[in-house]
Amino acid sequence: MTHDAHYTTHLPGGHHWSLRLRRGTTLTLTAKQADSNVGLLCYNPENLLERLNLPDTLKAQHTFKLTQGHCLYSDMGRIFASITHDDLGWHDSVGGNLMPHHLLAKGWQPVSYQQAHNDWTRTGFDAFLVELAKYGLGRRDMAANLNLFSRVESDDAGKLSYVSDHCQPGNRVTLRFEMDTLVLLHTCPHPLDPAADYPRRGVDIALGIAEAPNEDDPCYRSRPENARGFANNRLYHLGL
C-alpha cells in the first residue's frame, strides 16, 4: 500500500515534536542512520486521560516486540494506530526512556544549551516532559513509551540485551491512525545504546492519507483480539 506524502520533514537526532494526527492519516518514519531510536507516546486529544497502554498492547497480541500487523492500544481498549509497514520486524516495548542520570553513568557529558546551543544533550525523559507540558500534562501522565527502530531481547531466564546494528539507514515504519491521536515523538538515544558519545540520529517524517481498513486488513486479521479492538473503535466513532 502506498500513500501520497502530504507533508515531509526531518526530525534531527536528540530533538522532540508532537502533532495531532487525524483518523485515517499515516505517519511514516525513515531512519537516516544505523541504530536510530524514536520514542513514541499516544494520547486521545478529546480526552487526554486516555493514553497508550503498552502492557495492554503486549498482552492483547501475545507479543514482547511490535512489528507490522500489530496495533497500539489505549488503556480504554481502543486502537490508536496500526503498524501497516515495517522493515525491521522488531520495535522495543520495554526500554523506556533515557533518564538524566544515564548521561553521567554512560559518560555522555551533559552539555548545556549555553555551551552547545542546539547540539545540547537532551534526554527522552525531559523531551517528553516538554511536549506533555504543552497540553497541560506532566510527570503523572508519562506512560511507558515505544522505542521504534530499537531491539531489546530477553533470553529464557528473562535477561535483557540491547541488539546493536538492528536498524540500518533507510529502514521505514508506517503507523496508520485508527482514531484522532496526539503523538509525542523524540529522537533521543535508546537508554541501553552503548555508543561512546551521545548519538544524534534523526529520522525523516512523512504524513499521508490511508485507505480505510476493511475486514481483510492484515492488522485487523492478525489476531482475533484486534478484530475486537477495531470493533471498539467503531463503537467510539458511533459516540459510545
Added chain:
Amino acid sequence: MIIESTLRPENAVSRTTVNAGDHYIGVVKRGQTLRILDLEGNQAADTLFFSAADTAEHYSAMDTVREQGAVYLTAGSKLISSEGRTMLTLTADTCGRHDTLGGACASESNTVRYDLEKRHMHSCRDNWMQAIVNHPEYGLTKRDITHNINFFMNVPVTADGGLTFEDGISAPGKYVEMVAEMDVIVLVSNCPQLNNPCNGYDPTPIELLVWE
C-alpha cells in the same frame, strides 16, 4: 531466586486479609517490610506504588525492567520509580518469579482479550478506581493509574519476542517480601479475573503483613 524470610507473622505490626476482588490502599514507611502472602495459591496481586511525599513519582515497570536488565521480578530486584529511584527492594521470595509486563485486567481490555460483552465483569482497574475514589486523602486520580506489578503471575517472554500466559507457579503459603526505601503508598487490587486460567477461575484471598 528462592529466598525465605526470617520474619515471623506473630511479630508483624499489621496483618490485613484482602479478599478476591477487593482493594487495599495504605502507606508503608521507609525501613518497614511488606509481605504479600498468597493464602490459597495461584492468585495475582496487581500492585502499584507511589512516593508518599510526591505521588507524581510512581512505580515504573519499564524503568525497573531496564535497570535490573531482566523482565521478571524476584528476590534482589529493585522496584524503580518513574524518576529513577529505588522505591522498594525485594528481600525474600518463595515463588521465584513475578510479572510486571502484563498489566492489569480492565473492563475495557477484557472486551479485547475475551469478548466485547465481557465488559461488565469486575476488574483490577475498576478495583483501583474504587480505591482512589474511596480514599481521596491520597490525592490519586485516574491519571496516576499506571503500569503495575502482578505478584505471583507467570508471563514468560520467549527469545523470539513472544509473550505467553502460563499457569501460575505460586501455591498456598507462597509469599514475596520487600523493604521500603522511601515512604510509599501501596495500592493493591486482589485480582477478580474470571476469564483466564491464571487463578484456576477461582480468585482467592491474599494477606498483607508489615514489620517495623
